[in-house]
Amino acid sequence: MTKTLPWADKNLGQHFLRSQNVIDSITNDFKEEAQAIIEVGPGPGILTEFLAKHELPFFVIEKDKRFPEYLEQFIPSEAITLSDALEIHLEDFFEQKEINNKDIWLVSNLPYNVSVPLLISFIKAPQIKYMTLMFQREVADKVISFMNPKKNKSMGSLLVLSQTYFDVSVLCQAPPGAFQPPPKVDSTVVSFKRRENPVIALSEFKQFESFLRKLFQFKRKQLGSVLKSHYSPEKLADAFEKSGVLRTDRAESFSLEIIQNLYKELR
Structure with missing residues (x-):
């Protein structure tokens, strides 16, 4: 892309996507x-420009106060919420925007330092039916099982939560050269489609997450x-x-099904 971009704030983990293939x-x-x-x-609206063309109800949440002037080239100012996404209660936000009864698609190039808490907050919001999320490869490896064939023990709580509530697949890869400035690591774009009848009900999310932490x-x-x-010895046995x-x-070697079954026996 040839458009002039603002400087990237390293404190916010900003790297601006410039590969048109990845954008598409x-x-x-x-x-x-x-x-x-x-x-x-x-x-500055690199994805926003193209997402706006779908002519669907469309809202953005941005923390950096520099960017509304860029975003307003593509969407009206009332569609921009200037806030930290971690501080927003998503279900209230969707109701306020009158999209709480719609199948919501959430798109984000997630900053590395907050990618995990943001992903967990997205999973908990039932209105989010679809997600297209970009992660640094290290985090993506924790969401997609056995992405790295050299690792045969990749099971962890983030993978279990993601794949209990969503069908998850790799959409594409984004090497450092796909960004300006180039990061020092590879990135992966992951597609999520919410499961209609998850083995563990979303209403049990807090209890299930607590079990996974243990x-x-x-x-x-x-x-x-x-x-x-x-747990008591009798209950465990x-x-x-x-x-x-x-x-x-050892938990790291378990399948998703075994972990779900163990939770159901211990809850």
Whole structure:
């Protein structure tokens, strides 16, 4: 892209996408399914320009006060919320914007330092049916199972939460040269489509997340040692037997199904 861009704020983890192929992949991902679009962290509007062309209800949330003047080239000022996305209660925001009854597509190039808490907040919002999110490769490896064939023990809480509530797939890769300025790491764009009937109901999200924190706090330790301070010996023994796991197993090697079954036996 040849357009002049503002300087990138390193404190906010800003790297502006300039690869038209990656831009096209992201902004066309769920254009046929979505009924409304939210973009988090649009920056100077690199994706916004193309997302706005879908002519759907469209709102952006941006923290950097420099960017509304850029964004207003593509969307009206009332569609811009100048705020930290982590401080916004998304379900209230959707209701305020009168899109809480629509299938929302959320798009974001997630800053590395807040990508995990933002992803968790997105997962918890039931109105978000689709997501197209760009992560640094290190974080994407925690969302997509076994992306790195050299790692055969990639299971963790972020992967479990993502794939319990969404069908997840890699949309495309974004090397450093796809950005201005180029970051020092590769990035991955991931597509999420919400599961209609997840094995663990979204209403149990808080309880399930708490269980996963216990399970993966010491994921290389034996399961019996990790969980013994949280559950009675009798309850653990029964849950292990019904889930087909051993006290000596380690959580990092479990499948998604085993973890879900173990949670259901222990809840």
